[in-house]
Amino acid sequence: MTGLPLLTILGLIPLVGALVVMFAGERAARSIALVFSLVTMLGSFVLWAGFDVAATEQFQFTEVYPWIPVWGVSYALGIDGMALAMIVMSAILVPICIIAARNDVAMVGGRRHRGYFAWMLVLETFMIGVFAATDVFLFYVFFEAMLIPVYFLINNYGGENRQAAALKFLLFSLAGGLIMLVAVIAVFFQGAGGPQGFLVGNLTGLTMNPVVENLLFLGFFIAFAVKAPMWPVHTWLPDAATAARPATAVLLVGVLDKVGTYGMIRFCLQMFPHASEWATPVVITLALISIIYGAFLAIGATDMMRLIAYTSVSHFGFIVLGIFAMTSVGMAGSILYMVNHGFSTAALFLIAGMLVVRHGSKDVRDYGGWQRVTPVLAGTFLVAGMSGLALPGLGSFVSEFLVMMGTFQRYPVAGVISSVGIILAATYILVLYMRVFTGPSPGSRLVEVDGVVSYDDTLPEGHGTRGAAGAVDTTTHDAAAMHEPATQGGVGTMTRPLPSRFTVPDLNGREKLVVAPLIAIFLILGFFPRVALDVIDPAVTQTLHLVGVTDPAPAVGAQNGSAK
Template identity: 45%
Template sequence: MSFPLLTVTAALPAVGAVLTAAVPAARRTAAKWLALAFSAATLVLAMVVLARFEPGGDRYQLTESHAWIADFGVRYELGVDGIGVALIALTALLVPFVILAGWHDADPLETNSSRWRPTQGFFALILLVEAMVVLSFEATDVFLFYLFFEAMLIPMYFLIGGFGDRAGAHGEKEAATQRSYAAVKFLLYNLAGGLIMLAAVIGLYVVAGSFSLDEIARARANGTLDMASSTERWLFLGFFLAFAVKAPLWPLHTWLPNAMGEATTPVAVLITAVVDKVGTFAMLRYCLQLFPEASKWATPVVLVLAVISILYGALLAVGQRDIKRLVAYASISHFGFIVLGIFAMTSQGQSGATLYMVNHGISTAALMLVAGFLISRRGSRLIADYGGVQKVAPVLAGTFLIGGLATLSLPGLAPFVSEFLVLVGTFSRYPALGIVATLGIVLAALYVLVLYQRTMTGPVKPEVSAMPDLRVRELAVVVPLIALLVFLGVYPKPLTDVVNPAVKQTMSDVHKKDPRPEVEAAK
């Protein structure tokens, strides 16, 4: 039997979560190092998965299949395509930086205080989320995917509600109330979407007689799967609504600003850079592959919702006074670009959307983590409480600027490539929507540059005059992310070579071809 590489890659952080949680309460530092070691080992395994993946080979590679719940046709089936392997690599890459950035976020609130925070639990929950996200990217059985799609809500709920941000609250009681509200809202929105999806999962089994993506694809190819148009549309809606909540897509987005605002900065990064990618990934893998005709039927409405998300998120980001909520609304705008690229039904659009998932994860992590370092020094999330930071902490200001420029998709940084491909792919089939979506770029430049101007430039406010610059641990978090943004910005080929064959297969699933150019190339 071949080595179960995918299982081990997902199981390693889960084992690390158990061992980290079991560390005695007095050994908080040991728990941190143990969690970091397991996250680093998971990254090594993810790189092995990436190295063993053969672009242009079988659609799903490194596959594993075992009987699980035979009476209901549920199997433990894993496999990765180019899109899944890229997102596994992203997840494994970001989690060690999340742990390093949150090194002190779960420490006791006061020295020698009885109001201690369970440090071991904080890092164990992060590893548990990583395990469930990786399994979601690996699962090729619909029921198995649904199980981990929903299960990840539990550790995320405790991370948001139990380890909230200490900045910006007027007191511990009010902070606890705000955290509880954000955590419950996150849970209710995602549970509601998940319950609708569960009904659709059951309906899919009734119609197809299987949960396996491979078996359903074979049945569709040989004509033995007879799914009425109305049935396919209802099932599509059941899946899509759950993914749109997770994504998050307007108008199902309202949980995100609360969750990111009240969570610690590393957990906010975990939400928007890792967990939310499961929603857009699932649109590609499940909505388009399982329900191709319904996906084309819903495309006009989904594209309009995506453009609304782009403009709505960007406009609200412009008006924000809270740094973390500004990044949250900016992420809503960016997810609109991802959904736009997916449902433009062009190879450029879907390649751009996949690249956007990866590049957005890196750029948002860089910006949000530097913002978190800034907030931890001042003790406030309000933009008005800052000014002149670049004069007292130039390295912090410089890295903040680079993260912001990546967020607005400056040419030469990784998000530019993905945003450009999304807009080109959209414009080739839906020029009007492509033009309107371009306004999101203008608004992004506005909210990023205004944020930098108000926090980093101008006279030095007395409250920031003694602010220290980035420390060694913080530089170890930020510098690799910035280096990766530059590398993928000038040389995205290694990533495009991995994802393009999977995108080509998805285009084949929905029976779509790229539009012919109106002007033929000169011979």
């Protein structure tokens, strides 16, 4: 280790912030948490600025200290471009979530401000640790420790069915973690042992019995598949994301789930290269099922938050597909996909949460015509949705394109099947937007004039008034009129009873502050993807070198060369 232990300092900042928040006043809790998260974000930018893309060693900013030498465990940290991208993404999302979560604790009770934001900061410390750990046992400690703050964020501060959802999340994660623990202990005995026997570098390139290597691969992969989440071990995700507050759902789906796909690259591929090739056909099959099945679940979902969670099952299928395509283009696309998915999912969850707060329902069927009521909210949701379906010009398009290109290089049939997921993604995003935001304004009356049926958007006097405190009054001063025939020139009937008209506020300044940086990131990564790829590419090259895989030769070029 040389210089300051930057990774340790970066991880300690939010942890210290959590302690300060717990001893602060209730009113100051969110502000203090925001300050510490912003300092952490600036620290991650310092790492990015100091990262050397031309370095030959795998990890930079390394720290190695003896922790439990008798067991071969070290406190070892270090990052490559992939880990750096994950840490920076996490550090950007946490302050955005804290700003967005201003009203979350008010729903639960003012006395719980401190715990809510303190758990968020504790979770940030563990997220930094899990991406920076270069000791397998230390990684496992952070991997399991993340369950604690997430469990309490869902169980204590979630919505309906939060306790059942938190328990299901915990049981699935613990089951996968325990399987991995057996593999962690077993892989130690495959190496040279010693005080630093759990270091990733010391467990890379080992010669193992093929059966043993395959079993160890499965031990790690199952845990990562649960975390990712992949079909068929994905069922905890929609329950947890639906029960959690939107800010918690962002950290759960946008960051924690990336630990699964990150672990597949860092540990499954690097430590068990032969087993990874052995398992590739099955893993690709599971990835394709996740892509298609998750998309169909999203199309059929009526709960808005559950729908967004199902889209992530499909997106993670693409990420895993790119990883196990074993091409530099596909793997770089997968890592970039992880980053883009984190930001696009954050925007969808947070904007949907803003909509739910205004209307009080997560059911898509309770909406319609909201672009007339909240045009700015509708516009930002549309941009987030376009990012989710990988519209050209937005960051997710670049990553999905790279994944598809890398897959076609080695597995063209899988590439063709996965392309169905692109069509389905457009379907569930556009159908969601149509159901929620298009159509007549809420509370419009359906009238028939001279045989022409249309909606009357006239707002009767006294409807949709706003109180002094800004609360929405959705009552009508003439409720009977809403159920009587609507007349115009003596002709017309109301075909169905409709709710009374109402007005709600569009995005306020704080909510725009939440959404604006996310949209800016969509555009930056869409038009200038090299900002991230320049850091990611060296990590991809090193990983594929350790696996012993090279890109397939272009088929067209080979044919042309032979013809000459």
